[in-house]
Amino acid sequence: MGGGKSVIDKKTQVELDYQAREKRVWDAIRLEKPDRVPIVCYDEYFSLKQGGLTPADAYYDPKRASKVFADEVTKFNWDMVSIFGNVPGKVGETIGLTSNRWAGYNLPDNQEYQFVEKEYMLGDEYDEFLKDPSDFTIRKMWPRMADGLGAFGLFPSFTMFSHAYAPISDLAILLGQPEVREMLEKLIQIGEEMNEHLAGVDLAVETLKEKGLPVFAEIPAHAPFDWISDYFRGIKGTMLDMYYQPDKLKAAINLITPHMIEYTISTARMMGFDHVAIPLHRGADPFMSNKQYAEFYWPSLKELLLALIDAEITPMPYWEGSYTNRLEFLTELPRGKIWGHFDVVDIEKAKKLLGDTMCFWGNVPVQTLISGTPEQTSDYVKLLIDTFGDNGGLIVDGAAGIPKEAKLENVIAMTETVFEYGVY
Amino acid sequence: MTEKLFDAITELSRDEALKVTDELLQNNVDPNDILDTARDAMQVIGERFESGEYFLPELMVSGDILAAVADKVKPLLKKEGETEKIGKVVFGTVAGDIHDIAKDIVVFMLEVNGFEVIDLGVDVPIEKFVEAVQEHEAKIVGLSGFLTLAIEPMRDTISALKQAGLDDVKVMIGGGPINGLVCDDTGADAWGPTAMDAVSIAKEWAGVRA
Numbered sequence: 001m002g003g004g005k006s007v008i009d010k011k012t013q014v015e016l017d018y019q020a021r022e023k024r025v026w027d028a029i030r031l032e033k034p035d036r037v038p039i040v041c042y043d044e045y046f047s048l049k050q051g052g053l054t055p056a057d058a059y060y061d062p063k064r065a066s067k068v069f070a071d072e073v074t075k076f077n078w079d080m081v082s083i084f085g086n087v088p089g090k091v092g093e094t095i096g097l098t099s100n101r102w103a104g105y106n107l108p109d110n111q112e113y114q115f116v117e118k119e120y121m122l123g124d125e126y127d128e129f130l131k132d133p134s135d136f137t138i139r140k141m142w143p144r145m146a147d148g149l150g151a152f153g154l155f156p157s158f159t160m161f162s163h164a165y166a167p168i169s170d171l172a173i174l175l176g177q178p179e180v181r182e183m184l185e186k187l188i189q190i191g192e193e194m195n196e197h198l199a200g201v202d203l204a205v206e207t208l209k210e211k212g213l214p215v216f217a218e219i220p221a222h223a224p225f226d227w228i229s230d231y232f233r234g235i236k237g238t239m240l241d242m243y244y245q246p247d248k249l250k251a252a253i254n255l256i257t258p259h260m261i262e263y264t265i266s267t268a269r270m271m272g273f274d275h276v277a278i279p280l281h282r283g284a285d286p287f288m289s290n291k292q293y294a295e296f297y298w299p300s301l302k303e304l305l306l307a308l309i310d311a312e313i314t315p316m317p318y319w320e321g322s323y324t325n326r327l328e329f330l331t332e333l334p335r336g337k338i339w340g341h342f343d344v345v346d347i348e349k350a351k352k353l354l355g356d357t358m359c360f361w362g363n364v365p366v367q368t369l370i371s372g373t374p375e376q377t378s379d380y381v382k383l384l385i386d387t388f389g390d391n392g393g394l395i396v397d398g399a400a401g402i403p404k405e406a407k408l409e410n411v412i413a414m415t416e417t418v419f420e421y422g423v424y
Numbered sequence: 425m426t427e428k429l430f431d432a433i434t435e436l437s438r439d440e441a442l443k444v445t446d447e448l449l450q451n452n453v454d455p456n457d458i459l460d461t462a463r464d465a466m467q468v469i470g471e472r473f474e475s476g477e478y479f480l481p482e483l484m485v486s487g488d489i490l491a492a493v494a495d496k497v498k499p500l501l502k503k504e505g506e507t508e509k510i511g512k513v514v515f516g517t518v519a520g521d522i523h524d525i526a527k528d529i530v531v532f533m534l535e536v537n538g539f540e541v542i543d544l545g546v547d548v549p550i551e552k553f554v555e556a557v558q559e560h561e562a563k564i565v566g567l568s569g570f571l572t573l574a575i576e577p578m579r580d581t582i583s584a585l586k587q588a589g590l591d592d593v594k595v596m597i598g599g600g601p602i603n604g605l606v607c608d609d610t611g612a613d614a615w616g617p618t619a620m621d622a623v624s625i626a627k628e629w630a631g632v633r634a
Contacts, residue, residue, distance in 0.1 A: 101522060107520060108519075108520055110573075111520045111573045112571070112573060114521070114522050114523075114571075116522065235480070235484075235525055236484050239480055239481040239484040239485070240481075240484055240485060240488055242481045243436060243438075243481060243485045244438070244485075286479065286480065287479065287480050288479050288480060288481060289479050292479065292481065321600070365603070366572055366601055367601060367602070367603040367605050367606050368605065370572060370575060370601070370605075370606060370609070371575075371605035371606045371608070371609040372605050376605075400572065400601075403572035403601075404572075404573075405572045405573070405575055405576065
């Protein structure tokens with residue numbers, strides 16, 4: 001045993017693979033050339049489908065889904081993957097959630113969950129929201145989003161609990177009411193159901209780690225404009241507000257921005273992640289003009305991104321939809337600190353404007369993955385490598401991740417092209 | 425007299441539009457003329473959207489103003505003057521997809537361009553498309569979808585229309601996951617990336633010069 005390192009110091013091949021993959025990805029994010037182009041995929045249901053499972057299985061039997069997912073996704077040898085698990089089906093059923101629809105409950109088994117967009121907050125309720133957003137959300141919004149949370153509507157304003165006798169007076173009286181007790185029982189039940197669900201999802205994370213494949217977190221943060229538009233006012237509501245009550249809309253955005261920052265940082269730290277996913281919605285090109293983006297959307301999003309970077313948490317904005325018109329805004333962000341995923345964008349313009357600012361990730365058209373050929377897929381990946389590869393700032397993925405409708409041979413072609421053509 | 429209303433709508437001033445509507449009604453202007461003016465104004469909004477001057481907020485606000493003006497005027501209409509329609513389109517977001525924004529924009533643009541649109545809403549079952557086409561004797565169908573999951577139901581809807589013997593019906597598809605490759609894949613007759621493409625396609629099929 002002369003010369004070599006002791007076996008005790010030696011890392012296992014799995015650990016080495018894990019570290020090499022992580023380094024490859026982070027090098028690309030920092031715009032430092034890795035050994036080859038990394039391939040990092042948002043894959044929630046494609047690998048499950050290869051193993052014969054549906055989104056409904058992911059929502060209702062995460063333990064089984066975890067095993068199948070880990071077996072299937074590791075076949076591709078990607079550098080990092082996301083993980084399913086965003087809809088605990090039983091929890092939704094128990095609280096009678098009406099703000100979402102999901103497979104295995106009120107959507108077909110093979111379709112992913114969707115949010116039911118509505119004006120959960122009405123146009124004349126901004127003042128209540130601005131006075132106390134938590135109070136408004138819990139007492140007004142939740143009963144509108146879930147049948148089983150209706151009893152929150154019976155609660156007095158939360159400030160009523162701010163006296164020393166509240167626990168043996170107001171609170172006790174409230175908890176004595178049958179509707180409230182029934183709701184509390186359901187809340188205890190969803191806690192148990194959620195623990196079970198998360199244990200199932202964690203199994204996938206652990207299994208993948210054992211196989212040397214890192215997982216990226218999907219702890220979601222949101223652009224403050226999206227937070228109001230997606231969940232409170234709906235797209236029509238916010239777009240009317242931009243004309244009819246712009247000051248209130250801005251006040252709501254300004255109010256929640258620091259909370260969003262604080263919540264995101266503390267959640268990421270608690271869960272031990274140094275990055276957070278930020279799916280973006282209403283800032284895409286067709287939704288508003290650049291002038292409106294500058295006025296309503298960008299300032300609070302930029303504040304969030306910079307605050308996360310300051311806290312040494314890498315933001316992973318998913319610039320969903322077409323984003324070519326907004327590229328100029330993104331040049332305001334610091335170099336090598338953003339792990340952004342692109343959907344549809346003019347790639348030459350993106351390279352020209354952002355090539356020295358941030359790594360380019362995604363953009364392989366879902367249409368090609370679904371309806372194209374392996375050659376077409378491979379050609380597109382080569383085009384991306386030719387366009388962005390010179391300084392290492394490229395990570396490959398489908399434009400919207402890997403849709404479950406993608407053809408297996410196209411996904412294989414995408415992956416093989418990276419391994420063969422993407423070596424630096 | 426109605427120019428002020430036209431300007432108020434195209435400049436997206438709701439209060440002004442409603443004030444002018446009241447004045448016009450007080451001055452005994454024919455309610456049909458008021459509605460016609462409002463429709464003309466909507467056409468300009470559509471053109472500005474097409475040219476990239478206006479975006480979604482402007483469509484939503486103009487739609488809101490039109491509805492408010494119509495609320496004031498409609499009870500006073502003796503007989504609703506129907507403008508001549510250039511064709512019927514059955515439109516909806518396909519089964520399993522509940523997104524309505526893109527669909528609503530296309531419906532809006534088809535309507536301001538003179539089509540009668542039978543809007544079936546979102547998550548529309550295949551049979552409902554077939555029934556609506558038969559009931560309204562429409563020759564044009566528009567299928568919208570936001571998610572990749574919409575592709576399969578699009579394909580199934582198109583083949584169901586064929587199976588029902590509706591071979592002379594033309595189908596156009598659109599939405600985030602659609603391009604030429606997907607169009608061929610589903611068996612649709614045409615596709616388009618924007619609402620104006622839907623209008624041009626429908627006009628061509630209706631035999632109207634775009």
